[in-house]
Amino acid sequence: MFAQRLKNLQPYKPGEQPKDIEYIKLNANENPYLPSPKIKEVLKDFPFEKLALYPDPDSHELKCAIAQSLNKTGGVLVPAENQPALDFEITEDMIFCGNGSDEVLSFVFYAFFDNDKPLVVPEFSYSFYPVYAGYYNIDLCKVPLNEDFSLDVESMLDVDSTGIIFANPNAPTGLALSFEKIESMLKIYPKDKVFVVDEAYADFSGYTALPLLKKYENLLIIRTFSKSMSFAGMRLGFAVGSPALVAALTTTKNSFNHFPTDAFCQAASIVACSDIEWYSENCRKIMRTRDSFCKTLSDSGWNVIPSSTNFVLVSKKGISGKVVYEAIKKKGILVRFFDIDIIRDFVRITIGTDEQMQKLLDIMKKI
Numbered sequence: 001m002f003a004q005r006l007k008n009l010q011p012y013k014p015g016e017q018p019k020d021i022e023y024i025k026l027n028a029n030e031n032p033y034l035p036s037p038k039i040k041e042v043l044k045d046f047p048f049e050k051l052a053l054y055p056d057p058d059s060h061e062l063k064c065a066i067a068q069s070l071n072k073t074g075g076v077l078v079p080a081e082n083q084p085a086l087d088f089e090i091t092e093d094m095i096f097c098g099n100g101s102d103e104v105l106s107f108v109f110y111a112f113f114d115n116d117k118p119l120v121v122p123e124f125s126y127s128f129y130p131v132y133a134g135y136y137n138i139d140l141c142k143v144p145l146n147e148d149f150s151l152d153v154e155s156m157l158d159v160d161s162t163g164i165i166f167a168n169p170n171a172p173t174g175l176a177l178s179f180e181k182i183e184s185m186l187k188i189y190p191k192d193k194v195f196v197v198d199e200a201y202a203d204f205s206g207y208t209a210l211p212l213l214k215k216y217e218n219l220l221i222i223r224t225f226s227k228s229m230s231f232a233g234m235r236l237g238f239a240v241g242s243p244a245l246v247a248a249l250t251t252t253k254n255s256f257n258h259f260p261t262d263a264f265c266q267a268a269s270i271v272a273c274s275d276i277e278w279y280s281e282n283c284r285k286i287m288r289t290r291d292s293f294c295k296t297l298s299d300s301g302w303n304v305i306p307s308s309t310n311f312v313l314v315s316k317k318g319i320s321g322k323v324v325y326e327a328i329k330k331k332g333i334l335v336r337f338f339d340i341d342i343i344r345d346f347v348r349i350t351i352g353t354d355e356q357m358q359k360l361l362d363i364m365k366k367i
């Protein structure tokens with residue numbers, strides 16, 4: 001009854017969503033702030049009859065809106081002072097849209113990674129990468145992290161690979177490689193292999209590798225509306241890269257589902273792109289909350305991994321991550337515990353509002 005291949009699937013496990021009580025959810029790196037209020041109007045006035053028709057399969061207007069917003073901000077909502085400028089224009093044919101960046105990543109694995117050589121990933125990075133590798137039967141070369149959890153870039157580049165993918169900033173560590181480091185990797189990485197940087201959390205870091213697209217046609221950057229754009233429920237992710245890479249992703253999409261970004265999502269996301277000020281302000285607030293939360297926690301004796309994201313990985317000497325997670329859950333707050341060797345002592349905490357983080361601090365100070 002079931003296909004052979006089904007036996008080999010090891011599905012991704014998202015953060016839990018228990019329904020027994022109303023928890024403060026700090027376990028899925030969602031944004032605690034609302035999407036732009038302008039979106040409410042669009043959804044309210046959305047032409048009802050449009051629901052009976054297929055959406056634009058190419059998300060033309062949406063791709064233009066995304067390109068325009070990236071050109072306007074320089075690539076991230078709150079650019080750091082030394083983030084290099086975007087000195088070229090990102091055009092529609094450099095953008096690919098999908099139903100969340102998870103789906104975009106699935107197309108990336110299908111389109112660019114073969115199974116004759118291994119795909120290079122950090123041993124600990126986004127846990128969907130091994131899932132897709134299993135799905136598409138792609139061998140992985142998992143390169144262990146350095147002792148301080150940073151990526152071992154030299155070893156990653158040493159592998160004769162079919163491609164390379166990592167999150168920057170990385171998840172679940174929250175650590176980022178600098179723009180210069182990414183460029184130094186691209187300089188030596190083979191130009192006929194695709195180099196994928198998953199920038200799901202880049203807006204919270206102030207840095208993006210987007211300016212490097214001008215020089216490196218094998219660079220592909222993955223972004224999402226789920227985090228900094230408060231749109232995890234809407235499902236929109238996108239890739240930015242050379243027109244040739246985007247065309248390959250489009251062929252893949254059109255061989256799987258012609259219409260992954262529905263009409264509602266396209267309409268709402270176009271408006272989201274027009275209210276960059278709203279999202280930049282929220283992003284700034286999250287970065288401020290993160291920095292003060294991390295400082296207070298560290299001053300109270302916790303080990304805090306420096307974060308460039310909207311989450312932070314923390315541990316306390318002598319207490320396992322599971323015990324910390326359970327103690328916090330008992331008080332009505334969800335954080336994430338990973339039952340994985342090197343981070344078993346840690347919990348990952350999403351940055352919420354100041355009030356939510358204060359509640360959490362009160363609990364954690366007593367642990």
Ligand code: PMP
Pocket residue numbers: 099100101102103126167171198200223224225226232236237
């Ligand atoms: N990349 C990374 C590094 C992530 O943490 C996530 C969120 N789980 C995603 C991609 C996928 O995000 P989404 O599908 O919501 O766009």
